[in-house]
Amino acid sequence: MRAVSWHGKEDIRVETFPDPQIVNPRDAIVKVSLTAICGSDLHLYTGRIPTMQTGDILGHEFMGEVVAVGHEVTNLKIGDRVVVPFTIACGGCYFCKHDLWSLCDNSNPNAWMVEKLYGHSPSGLFGYSHMLGGYAGGQAEYVRVPFADVGPITVPEGLSDEQVLFLSDIFPTGYMAAENCQIREGDTVAVWGCGPVGLFAIWSAYKLGAGKVIAIDRFPERLKLAREYCKAKTLNYEEVDVFTMLQELTGGRGPDSCIDAVGSEAHGTTLDAWYDLAAEKLMLETDRGHVLRQVIHSCRKGGTISIPGVYGGFLDKVPIGAAFGKGLQLRMGQTHVHRYLPRLLEFIREGELDPSFLITHRSSLEQAADMYRIFEQKQDECIKVVLQT
Numbered sequence: 001m002r003a004v005s006w007h008g009k010e011d012i013r014v015e016t017f018p019d020p021q022i023v024n025p026r027d028a029i030v031k032v033s034l035t036a037i038c039g040s041d042l043h044l045y046t047g048r049i050p051t052m053q054t055g056d057i058l059g060h061e062f063m064g065e066v067v068a069v070g071h072e073v074t075n076l077k078i079g080d081r082v083v084v085p086f087t088i089a090c091g092g093c094y095f096c097k098h099d100l101w102s103l104c105d106n107s108n109p110n111a112w113m114v115e116k117l118y119g120h121s122p123s124g125l126f127g128y129s130h131m132l133g134g135y136a137g138g139q140a141e142y143v144r145v146p147f148a149d150v151g152p153i154t155v156p157e158g159l160s161d162e163q164v165l166f167l168s169d170i171f172p173t174g175y176m177a178a179e180n181c182q183i184r185e186g187d188t189v190a191v192w193g194c195g196p197v198g199l200f201a202i203w204s205a206y207k208l209g210a211g212k213v214i215a216i217d218r219f220p221e222r223l224k225l226a227r228e229y230c231k232a233k234t235l236n237y238e239e240v241d242v243f244t245m246l247q248e249l250t251g252g253r254g255p256d257s258c259i260d261a262v263g264s265e266a267h268g269t270t271l272d273a274w275y276d277l278a279a280e281k282l283m284l285e286t287d288r289g290h291v292l293r294q295v296i297h298s299c300r301k302g303g304t305i306s307i308p309g310v311y312g313g314f315l316d317k318v319p320i321g322a323a324f325g326k327g328l329q330l331r332m333g334q335t336h337v338h339r340y341l342p343r344l345l346e347f348i349r350e351g352e353l354d355p356s357f358l359i360t361h362r363s364s365l366e367q368a369a370d371m372y373r374i375f376e377q378k379q380d381e382c383i384k385v386v387l388q389t
């Protein structure tokens with residue numbers, strides 16, 4: 001099969017690999033019809049996630065047709081059209097049973113690496129380094145899906161691939177980011193980042209009762225979509241002082257909740273520190289956590305901070321004193337995709353949202369290297385890339 005593989009910083013190739021096989025009775029093999037490049041893939045593209053190896057297959061947002069199932073997979077049959085959550089979960093451990101799917105204890109055989117370095121043990125993800133399980137990803141013609149009796153959701157007739165693909169990650173991620181804000185009717189929510197995650201967070205914040213959403217970015221096309229499609233008030237952080245504007249727009253109090261849909265690689269950020277497992281050394285740059293600091297300072301006293309944007313490692317310089325002094329609640333983490341699938345699929349089915357609104361680039365798997373570059377550099381007004389196999 002053909003698949004997109006990682007060969008180092010900004011080195012993406014499309015190569016031929018052996019087709020995946022069933023190796024566990026709970027596996028399924030999915031023939032991918034549509035897959036996407038995620039903001040999270042950019043952390044791999046820019047070489048910031050340790051334990052990637054040459055030839056690793058990328059991609060964690062994908063859907064397609066079931067072409068083989070292990071004998072313990074009774075909920076799926078050959079020919080079913082499915083969307084697959086990017087987080088891999090066993091369905092039987094303490095965390096899965098408590099609806100905390102992305103914290104599954106059994107889906108990452110390499111969790112010990114992260115435990116040793118950072119003191120926590122993450123679940124497995126598709127196409128996202130060896131410390132997160134070493135699973136081959138979905139930017140490929142075929143994927144082996146572990147715990148297929150738990151994760152994939154069958155797509156009803158009448159919905160196109162583009163309408164449902166983002167159930168795999170960014171729609172649930174935006175939704176959980178808004179849900180984590182514990183929005184009360186009429187609240188003001190500020191969202192940093194109008195990328196795919198931020199845009200879904202804006203839509204979801206209104207859906208959950210926000211009276212006003214203020215969205216922050218610098219790219220006109222992203223701000224335009226936030227304004228015109230998602231009905232947010234927008235601020236271009238290169239043109240205005242964000243903190244001051246947010247105070248002015250909220251009677252001097254600050255937003256009730258603030259969402260950081262940017263993460264550690266924010267524009268304007270220069271500090272970074274992570275342990276490179278391959279090189280066995282601590283890598284240091286300077287000053288990350290830049291958006292998170294702004295978020296904490298901007299939020300009203302007693303408000304809620306929600307962080308879907310990815311942070312890793314140490315030295316993020318979080319002003320925890322300000323967060324404590326203001327009595328803030330901080331909620332964050334990898335999305336519990338499984339928790340949201342039936343609910344969000346219903347929104348799409350009822351026509352409340354067509355998630356394909358943010359697709360700007362449609363391409364083939366063979367063009368993946370160009371598409372990574374365009375998406376990373378936000379060229380050509382790129383917001384979201386989907387790749388057809």
Ligand code: NAD
Nearest residue numbers: 039040173193195196197262263266267308309310334335
């Ligand atoms: P993206 O790169 O398309 O969007 C990020 C946006 O943030 C861009 O539009 C950029 O201009 C904006 N931005 C950068 N610096 C900023 C600043 N200083 N102030 C305001 N905006 C700024 O990525 P995306 O796909 O939308 O993903 C966003 C984040 O969410 C990433 O960190 C990604 O890894 C993370 N993510 C997390 C989960 C999860 O499970 N928690 C899932 C998917 C993605």
Ligand code: ZN
Nearest residue numbers: 038040061169
């Ligand atoms: Zn993703």
